[in-house]
Amino acid sequence: xxxxxxxxxxxxxxxxxxxxxxxxxxxxxxxxxxxxxxxxxxxxxxxxxxxxxxxxxxxxxxxxxxxxxxxxxxxxxxxxxxxxxxxxxxxxxxxxxxxxxxxxxxxxxxxxxxxxxxxxxxxxxxxxxxxxxxxxxxxxxxxxxxxxxxxxxxxxxxxxxxxxxxxxxxxxxxxxxxxxxxxxxxxxxxxxxxxxxxxxxxxxxxxxxxxxxxxxxxxxxxxxxxxxxxxxxxxxxxxxxxxxxxxxxxxxxxxxxxxxxxxxxxxxxxxxxxxxxxxxxxxxxxxxxxxxxxxxxxxxxxxxxxxx
Numbered sequence: 001x002x003x004x005x006x007x008x009x010x011x012x013x014x015x016x017x018x019x020x021x022x023x024x025x026x027x028x029x030x031x032x033x034x035x036x037x038x039x040x041x042x043x044x045x046x047x048x049x050x051x052x053x054x055x056x057x058x059x060x061x062x063x064x065x066x067x068x069x070x071x072x073x074x075x076x077x078x079x080x081x082x083x084x085x086x087x088x089x090x091x092x093x094x095x096x097x098x099x100x101x102x103x104x105x106x107x108x109x110x111x112x113x114x115x116x117x118x119x120x121x122x123x124x125x126x127x128x129x130x131x132x133x134x135x136x137x138x139x140x141x142x143x144x145x146x147x148x149x150x151x152x153x154x155x156x157x158x159x160x161x162x163x164x165x166x167x168x169x170x171x172x173x174x175x176x177x178x179x180x181x182x183x184x185x186x187x188x189x190x191x192x193x194x195x196x197x198x199x200x201x202x203x204x205x206x207x208x209x210x211x212x213x214x215x216x217x218x219x220x221x222x223x224x225x226x227x228x229x230x231x232x233x234x235x236x237x238x239x240x241x242x243x244x245x246x247x248x249x250x251x252x253x254x255x256x257x258x259x260x261x262x263x264x265x266x267x268x269x270x271x272x273x274x275x276x277x278x279x280x281x282x283x284x285x286x287x288x289x290x291x292x293x294x295x296x297x298x299x300x301x302x303x304x305x306x307x308x
Contacts, residue, residue: 079263082253084306090266095197095259095287128243130228132203134279136177139205139299140230142238143181143188143273150191153212153222160184160296166276175278187274189298194265196221196290200255204228206246207259208301209286210270221292223277223285224270227300235300242303249306259287268304275299 079091130140150156161184166173173182193210200206206226211219226246230236253260277285277295285291 080253082250082260082262084249084252086307090262090264092253092260092262095261097259097287127204128229128240129231130204132205132228133177134175135173135179135275136230137180138185138275139225139227140233140235140239141181141273142235142300142302143186145186145188147188147190147271150189153191153193153210153220156189156191157220157222157294157296160274160294163276163282163295166295167278173276173278181273181275185274185276188272188302189274190269190271190303191298192267192269193222195262195268196265197259197261197287198250198255199259199287200257202257205299206243206255207285208270208304209259209290209292210268211265211290213265216289221286221290222294222297223292224272224298224301225275226304238302239300242301246301246304261287261290266306268306270298270301270305271303272298272301 079093082090082092084090130136132139148159150159166184169182169184173179191210194213195208195210197209198206205228208224208226209221210224211221214220226243227239229239229243247255250260275297277297277299280295282293282295283291285295
């Protein structure tokens with residue numbers, strides 16, 4: 001009898017220590033979890049928490065922050081990041097250089113100030129429409145010629161008449177709104193190139209500077225334009241389609257009145273009608289270091305493929 005009592009005497013503290021140890025472990029788990037509701041009382045617990053593995057502090061690693069397509073993130077080099085709809089990423093910097101339509105920009109701003117709130121909202125809602133006048137007929141029309149394909153920008157540029165002959169064209173090329181395409185501009189071309197810079201101009205055209213992949217010292221550039229839309233006519237639908245496609249590509253980093261300069265450049269395939277810009281001589285369109293030496297353009301662009 002005394003032997004049994006002695007054994008029970010040793011069992012009581014052993015059981016008690018097990019209960020307290022279990023309670024302490026579960027309490028620590030609850031403390032770390034902070035989401036479960038536990039009802040503790042001294043020595044014993046009533047409602048146990050679900051089992052929770054306590055990870056040593058030294059083993060904890062912060063989860064990586066995932067970049068999203070909703071907002072650009074800063075790169076280590078101080079550049080911004082464009083995330084395309086396909087998930088590709090391109091670095092770019094923003095150049096604050098003025099565009100080539102500053103007079104038109106000032107004129108448009110003055111016109112908006114004079115409008116009623118309703119007129120102003122209507123004008124802003126039509127921001128895809130071409131807002132310029134110079135050679136409007138040519139800029140918002142598409143040639144009916146067969147498409148000629150070029151593998152590099154050099155070959156396309158070499159196939160064009162020189163700028164001086166176009167500026168002394170016979171008959172002269174007028175800059176009026178009704179000035180249509182001349183014979184030399186009745187061409188459709190498609191060229192594989194690299195996109196170096198983009199910008200929105202005040203006439204609602206997008207300037208897109210493309211070029212070769214040669215070293216900067218020997219690289220050749222060309223301006224191609226995603227045209228503002230004609231209010232009506234057969235060209236409106238196809239030009240709107242390419243414009244929507246272009247804007248969707250840059251939705252993560254909307255194009256404004258300053259050039260976005262990409263490094264490395266974006267590979268593209270550009271298709272559209274050839275156009276000679278009587279407004280600007282070569283070397284004036286584009287950001288510094290990326291200005292085409294010619295006034296020849298692809299304008300309007302009828303398709304642009306970002307996966308050539």
